[in-house]
Amino acid sequence: MFGSNLRKLREQAGLSQRGLAQKVGVDVSYLSKIENGVMSPPSQELILRLAEALRADKDELLTLAGKVPADIAQILKNRDVLQSLREGDLAKKSGSVNNKDSFNKKLRELRERSGLSQSELANRVGVSFTYLSKIENGVKPPPSEKVILKLAEVLNCDKDDLMFSAGKVPSDIARILKNREVRQSLRESEARRITMSGSGNKKGNIIRRMIMNASGNRKGDSMMKNLMNGRSLVRIALAFVLVFAVATSLWLSSPSETVKALKIEITNPSGAPLQAGTIGQSYAFQVKVTIESGEAIPIQGVALSMFNSANSSYVASLANLPIINGSSANYTTGQTGGGAANVTVATNNFGVVYGTGNVTWQGQGYTFPTGYGYGAVTGNATITYNVLWTPPLGWPVGNYNISTVINASAAQLFSQQSTVFVLQSSLMAETSISQGLSSNTTDVVAVKVNINRIKNPTNNVTTTINGGIGSYSATVSGAPSNAIQFLTVYGVAPFNNPTFANVTGVFAVPVVSSPIQASNTTVAEIVPILTGNATTSVSLTESFQIIGSAGTPGLTASEESSNTLTFMRGNAKADDPVDIFDALFIAQYIVLQRPLSGINALNAATVKHDGAAGDKIDIFDALFIAQYIVGQKNAYYQ
Helix, strand or coil, rough: CCCHHHHHHHHCCCCCCHHHHHHHCCCCHHHHHHHCCCCCCCCCHHHHHHHHHHHHCHHHHHHHCCCCCCCCCCHHCHHHHHHHHHHHCCCCCCCCCCCCCCHHHHHHHHHHHCCCCHHHHHHHHHHCHHHHHHHCCCCCCCCCCHHHHHHHHHHHHHHHHHHCCCCCCCCHHHHCCCCCCHHHHHHHHHHHHHHHHHHCCCCCCCCHHHHHHHCCCCCCCHHHHHHHHHHHHHHHHHHHHHHHHHHCCEEEECCCCEEEEEEEEECHHHHHCCCCHHHHHHHHEEEEEEEECCCCCCCEEEEEEEEECCCCEEEEEEEEECCCCCCCCCCCHHHCCCEEEEEEEECCCCCEEEEEEEECCCCCEEEECCCEECCCCCEEEEEEEEECCCCCCCCEEEEEEEEEEEEEEECCCEEEECCCEEEECCCEEEEEEEEEEECCCEEEEEEEEEEEHHHHHECCCCEECCCCCEEEEEEEECCCCEEEEEEEEEEEEEEEEEEEECCEEEEEEEECCECCCCCCEEEEEEEEEECCCCCEEEEEEEEEEEEEECCCCCCEEEEEEEEEEEEEEECCCCCCCCCHHHHHHHHHCCCCCCHHHHHHHHHCCCCCCCCCCEEECCCHHHHHHHHHCCCCCCCCCC
């Protein structure tokens, strides 16, 4: 159970619930509900923050939550990989597939292709029409695995494809991936693909070849078939079969032999832990490979990749790194797929030797056939890569990792992943929301969205964004969704004519006609109405995704934090209970005895709805509250 395991990890880390909640940026009551099993496991992003705060294995924490690490999920989008996992053959890997189709769009296309209405499909699957409609419109997230499998059956489509478009992984695959060796084998195979794609070396069916080698004849196929008889046997014994095959192919060294350690260390240039960097600016790090005294490895290639921890489609790959002392290599954005890079090489006691190599890698011993390899006759051999990489403008801020892969031979590969480091924006935006009367529609109450200032996050000093704010995109959401509606979003000059998608809550100005610098600047006015009752507390949250520069394409300022306002319909006095004093406050505002700042404007304006233009504060709102107090209107003011 995820909750009980999370509690155990937290207690082992010596943290209270409140202390952990503060570290990962959630409410302590939410964390408590997760630990007690009241709420399901959180998002992948939050699980990664929990793993970092608890110094826990992020893969294990993700699999405990029934989720799959982002890089593994990306690999699993390849149908051949899924089939290979189910059949115990991990060699059928031809690279990951990046399927960006959203679930709601895919579901709608499949339904329309089947000639079914939303109502007909909902009846066949056993869900309500409104629930299915909200899923198709992107209001609700994808449903449970059980519902997705039923949808796939009714729509006669591939269940795995539908699961992946929902960001989920089939439960049988999720169970297989709980084995650390399976996850490692997947990552190594994908890393091998990256390395081989740089060298043009094509490899065949590795695991089947390994089993043939282990049996000493051409009966490897029959061995695999015998092992794979029975789907349930495959799922129970799969991890053992994979580990056996990999161990056989790597020629496990005898326990009586003396083995030495191979180490890969990924640090900042001074050897300290990786530090935070900035999108669009050079990021320096060091990779040091150590082969201990007297050992040799037949290195065929070394590769690096830098990727976003939550979305591995943002990845920069450096294949075929040089291994000669003093050499260097420059990689263009086109070559890496994610920003230019420069690599320089420094070696110590590192050269070509002849002999039989034995190394220990992560507690496991390996031997290599007699021949030429890289190492040192005496002492430790090291090769150090100093890397200067520029993450592209437009990449998301957040957590990143570096992966190093050493390809030692056709089936012998060693990979190491770094600790998480953060890439942040060079600019930070302080934002806020407030309530008042709209400047676009007379007397209508609106929530104003403001960009207060742009600052340098390292010293908190106000700065400018080159050319002024040239674009923005933001999202507004409300909870509970059935207690609030968003009528429209008005622009405030020069941020005129924003687009607004009522279903998703996204509003944006793609191009600002006259860019300006932010100085407590209102960019938009959201016009909502509360549709809940007098006892329902409603929250409205704004979050900027993009605040773009007019002068430098791709340069953005990250929002420091999103903003939330909380309302209760009719609670003009803002003291929670709806009572006669709320009516009195509205009446005093109407006769100018109380300023607008003295009441909760949105609460007051939504007592009596005034039409499609939005709600106004008037004497009828006070009357409705008075009638509610004396029982002439219900909690919905009807």
